[in-house]
Amino acid sequence: MDPVIPSTPAVKPAQALELWRRTIVEGVRRDQPDLSTRQMAILLIVYTQPAPHTVRGLSGDLNISKPAVTRALDRLGQLDFVRRKVDEDDRRSVLVQRTLKGSVFLADYAGLILANMTMLPEHNGSAS
Amino acid sequence: MDPVIPSTPAVKPAQALELWRRTIVEGVRRDQPDLSTRQMAILLIVYTQPAPHTVRGLSGDLNISKPAVTRALDRLGQLDFVRRKVDEDDRRSVLVQRTLKGSVFLADYAGLILANMTMLPEHNGSAS
DNA sequence: TTAATTCATTACGCTATCGAACCGTTTTAG
């Protein structure tokens, strides 16, 4: 059996890891801010998911403790990648806001990913 | 000018970040070993690049100090994701070797990436 | 055989992050 259906395997595991390796290694080599996985996760959530973002919400999203989120925000704030702002509607809450510097960093990072994606099937730089 | 060439934008920056976010967040949520970027970089190099891998070589590849590599290998060895073996041809050198557990971890990780890739254009699960 | 080189690790002082528990403020319930 197993009729010969010319399937397009799209992307194979080895290629997925290759994409990851190229991107991460390039980031390390460029001496980018050495963000932990958690910090990067928070940064990505804040910039790609609709606002508002609170400490409690992020803590739940990532299934990590609130102090861990607070510390990650300290670090990201230090880098000026996010800013904190008290929610005026509920002054107990803190809203995590985006910054220009954070946007630039992630835009660069996206560029890094895209550059390494061009060597994947169906993605060989076919944009105009 | 700028004739209307119907270009296939392939993947846009926002989609690249979306892929990254989904994958990283899922990893954090699953309580995967919280590897640093450097540790992940070393793991990926060891498993996707041809052997042999030495401390000195990895240090050069990533442009980081040798002690940093040694410490990363300590952590990865602790997790049994890699193993050290003295090079018998030059007993000063240490060869970094792969393990079954490391292979499984990266295979899972690749699966995570691929799953999130299916929502990218031209990659919508078109494998047979 | 001695000296210099190379490779990896360890020592050191420092900073960052961890989870658990506690604190202060604000909001909501009674």
Next chain:
DNA sequence: CTAAAACGGTTCGATAGCGTAATGAATTAA
């Protein structure tokens, strides 16, 4: 108005990571 709950931050002791410099072992050069 008081009591309870919710939210974020801080403190605590502990662990892990950093870069620089020193150490130990193996190799190469003289």
